[in-house]
Amino acid sequence: MHEERCDVAVVGLGAMGAATLYQLARAGADVVGIDRFAPPHDQGSSHGDTRITRLAVGEGAAYIPLVRRSHAIWRELEAQSGEALFEQCGVLVMTSSEAPGRHHGADDFTAQTIELARRYGIDHEVLKASEIRARFAQFGPIRDDATGYFEPEGGFVRPERCIAAQLDAARQHGATVVTGVTVSSIESAGGGVRVKTADRTFVANKVVTCAGMWSAGLLGEPFSALLKVCRQKLFWFRLEAPSIFAEVSPTFILSDGPSETDICYGFPPIPGENSMKIASEQYTGLDSIDSLDRTVSQAEVAQMYRDHVLGNFAGVTPELVKASVCTYTVTPDYGFIIDDHPALANVTVVSACSGHGFKHSAGIGEAVAQRCLTGRSDVDLSAFSLNRFR
Structure with missing residues (x-):
C-alpha cells in the first residue's frame, strides 16, 4: 500500500481537531487531517448550534488562559471568514436550590466561578434573585435566595460554523483534509508514526489524536480505562411569550439541586x-458506543421539562420544537487530557474535552500546534497531564 507522508497528521476533526489542524497549517506545517465523517457533523460532541463560552471557568483556573485566547481567535476568524461565530451576550451562572450545586468536580460551582472571577480580574457582577428577575424576566420563578454571577464578556459560539471556518482556513494554508475515512490503527514506526485506514496509510513525523468518543478504542490503555462516553x-x-426575553439575554447555567x-x-x-435551547447532563457511561441511541423519546422530553x-423559567412551553x-x-x-501517549512515541492525545470543551478549543488548538512544532506552548498545559491519574 502506498504511504503518504506529512509533517503532522491530525486524527479527528471536531472541535479540537479542526482547531489544531488550522493552527498547524497556519504555522506552515505540512499537515493532513482525517475524519470518519464530513465535519462539521452531528455524530460526535461538537454540534447543536450553540455552545456556552465564559472566562471564569468554575472547573478550574487552568482553563482561563485557554478560553481568553479562544475568544481572541474567534474574533480573528470572524474577520477572515465573514462568519458570525461568537455572540457576546453575557453568561449568567446561578444557584437556585437549598444546597449548593456540584458540577464538574466543583462542590459549589457558582461560588467557585465568582471566586475565580475575583482572583483573575474578570469583569462580573454578583446578583441577588431580585436583581436577576428585574434584568431577565425569564428567570422570574427562581428561588428568593438564589445567587447569580453575571459575566458580560461571556456568551455563546456557533460550533458548526467555527469548525467549518477553521477547516476552510486550514485548506487555504495548504492543509489536506481527508473525510469519510476511518483510522483503524496508529503505530510508532522508525521515528515517525504510521496512521492506517482501510485503503490508505499516512506516515507522519507526529500525530495528534482528537478522536472524542472513539479515542478509547483507537488508543488502548490507559485511555480505554480512563474514558467514559x-x-x-x-x-x-x-x-x-418571546417578549419576556430581553433584547440581549444571556446564556445560562442553573444549579437547581445539590448533585x-x-x-x-x-x-x-x-x-x-421562537424557541429556547436547554439541556442537562448525566454521567452514566454507555456499554458500547455502538449502542448509542440518537433519538429522544417523548418520555425524555417530558422529564426534561418537568425536572x-x-x-425555573417563565414564558417557555412544554412543546418541543426539536x-x-x-x-x-x-x-x-x-478534566481534559492533553499529553503524550505513554506507549506510542510522537503521538499527542487531546481527549477527553467534553462537557465544557468547545469554549477552549481554539486556544487548545493553538497550544497543541505550538507544542507539536516547538516542544512548548504559550499556555501551560501541565494541568491536563496523564500523571494525575497515576
Whole structure:
C-alpha cells in the first residue's frame, strides 16, 4: 500500500481537531487531517448550534488562559471568514436550590466561578434573585435566595460554523483534509508514526489524536480505562411569550439541586426561531458506543421539562420544537487530557474535552500546534497531564 507522508497528521476533526489542524497549517506545517465523517457533523460532541463560552471557568483556573485566547481567535476568524461565530451576550451562572450545586468536580460551582472571577480580574457582577428577575424576566420563578454571577464578556459560539471556518482556513494554508475515512490503527514506526485506514496509510513525523468518543478504542490503555462516553440530550422548547426575553439575554447555567445531575444550561432565543435551547447532563457511561441511541423519546422530553424547565423559567412551553443527541467523553475528574501517549512515541492525545470543551478549543488548538512544532506552548498545559491519574 502506498504511504503518504506529512509533517503532522491530525486524527479527528471536531472541535479540537479542526482547531489544531488550522493552527498547524497556519504555522506552515505540512499537515493532513482525517475524519470518519464530513465535519462539521452531528455524530460526535461538537454540534447543536450553540455552545456556552465564559472566562471564569468554575472547573478550574487552568482553563482561563485557554478560553481568553479562544475568544481572541474567534474574533480573528470572524474577520477572515465573514462568519458570525461568537455572540457576546453575557453568561449568567446561578444557584437556585437549598444546597449548593456540584458540577464538574466543583462542590459549589457558582461560588467557585465568582471566586475565580475575583482572583483573575474578570469583569462580573454578583446578583441577588431580585436583581436577576428585574434584568431577565425569564428567570422570574427562581428561588428568593438564589445567587447569580453575571459575566458580560461571556456568551455563546456557533460550533458548526467555527469548525467549518477553521477547516476552510486550514485548506487555504495548504492543509489536506481527508473525510469519510476511518483510522483503524496508529503505530510508532522508525521515528515517525504510521496512521492506517482501510485503503490508505499516512506516515507522519507526529500525530495528534482528537478522536472524542472513539479515542478509547483507537488508543488502548490507559485511555480505554480512563474514558467514559455518556449520552446527552439537547432540547428546544417553543416560547409562549418571546417578549419576556430581553433584547440581549444571556446564556445560562442553573444549579437547581445539590448533585451533578441537578443542573441545566441553555441559551437565549436565536432570532427567528421562537424557541429556547436547554439541556442537562448525566454521567452514566454507555456499554458500547455502538449502542448509542440518537433519538429522544417523548418520555425524555417530558422529564426534561418537568425536572428543569417547570418552576425555573417563565414564558417557555412544554412543546418541543426539536431535539438532538450528542456525547460527552469524560475522565474520572472531568478534566481534559492533553499529553503524550505513554506507549506510542510522537503521538499527542487531546481527549477527553467534553462537557465544557468547545469554549477552549481554539486556544487548545493553538497550544497543541505550538507544542507539536516547538516542544512548548504559550499556555501551560501541565494541568491536563496523564500523571494525575497515576
